[in-house]
Amino acid sequence: MITQTKSLENFIKSIDDLIMVVHDANNKIIASEVEEFVYKNSNFLTKSFLINLCSHLEIYIKDALEELLWEIINRLNSHKIPYNLIRWNLESKPK
Numbered sequence: 001m002i003t004q005t006k007s008l009e010n011f012i013k014s015i016d017d018l019i020m021v022v023h024d025a026n027n028k029i030i031a032s033e034v035e036e037f038v039y040k041n042s043n044f045l046t047k048s049f050l051i052n053l054c055s056h057l058e059i060y061i062k063d064a065l066e067e068l069l070w071e072i073i074n075r076l077n078s079h080k081i082p083y084n085l086i087r088w089n090l091e092s093k094p095k
Helices: 006-030 036-040 042-078 083-090
Strands: none
Touching: 006 036, 006 042, 036 042
């Protein structure tokens, strides 16, 4: 089960907004009275929507990983595990 975090809420809201913009553009393209600008630039708009989707996904992944790292740091701090013990386990050892 996915935990509802602030970054997930922001991601879902931004994707919902993007879906509304895409539907609006699509409706303008297939309407009986086509909006000329949208129709002529539909290829460009499609690519820009895809780039926008990728940037929203990138921001969400960055935010979700940051939340996860802070959760791990807080867990480690709450258990009073010595810093060097953690560092020695994480450092790569020469072969």
